[in-house]
Amino acid sequence: MIRRYGETVRPEVRYRYRPGVYAILPRDRNILLTHQSEPVPELQFPGGGIDPGESTISALHREVFEETGWRIASPRRIGAYRRFTYMPELDLWAEKVCHIYLAFPVRRQGPPTDSHHTEVWMPIGLAVDVLDNDGDRAFLDKYRRGRAEGD
Numbered sequence: 001m002i003r004r005y006g007e008t009v010r011p012e013v014r015y016r017y018r019p020g021v022y023a024i025l026p027r028d029r030n031i032l033l034t035h036q037s038e039p040v041p042e043l044q045f046p047g048g049g050i051d052p053g054e055s056t057i058s059a060l061h062r063e064v065f066e067e068t069g070w071r072i073a074s075p076r077r078i079g080a081y082r083r084f085t086y087m088p089e090l091d092l093w094a095e096k097v098c099h100i101y102l103a104f105p106v107r108r109q110g111p112p113t114d115s116h117h118t119e120v121w122m123p124i125g126l127a128v129d130v131l132d133n134d135g136d137r138a139f140l141d142k143y144r145r146g147r148a149e150g151d
Helices: 055-066 124-130 134-150
Strands: 016-024 030-036 040-043 047-049 070-087 090-109 117-123
Touching: 016 055, 016 134, 030 055, 030 124, 040 055, 047 055, 055 070, 070 117, 070 134, 090 134, 117 124, 117 134, 124 134
Parallel strands: 016 090
Antiparallel strands: 016 047, 030 040, 030 117, 070 090
16 A cells, blocks of 8 residues: 555545556765745646657656756665645646655756756755655655664
């Protein structure tokens, strides 16, 4: 069973299944995030929807590059969670299944190609407190605690 975060499911709403892939991208004691300015400002893990026929790993590489301008290496799946939410940019209610990967940013190739995203580097501990999504915060906190135990 996949843990659910966020809003309570609304019985009157018809949700569309929307799988996505997102990355925890550490470098030293910082993490690479993305700030989405529209349609609602939000600080989040880089990532997004998996297009029909696209593999999860291909979507991860594409989304991270579009939202940060960085290329990544060594992606490893660490879990998944569900959230039920309204997506104003698509005008739909979605049951999002968020696949979370740990990967490493290796080369910046330029600014994000998605005009509504900006790369943001910040200390991991601060990111746990300021991410806008409960699921992202939970996964990053689990990563941070495991990393601290292994340091």
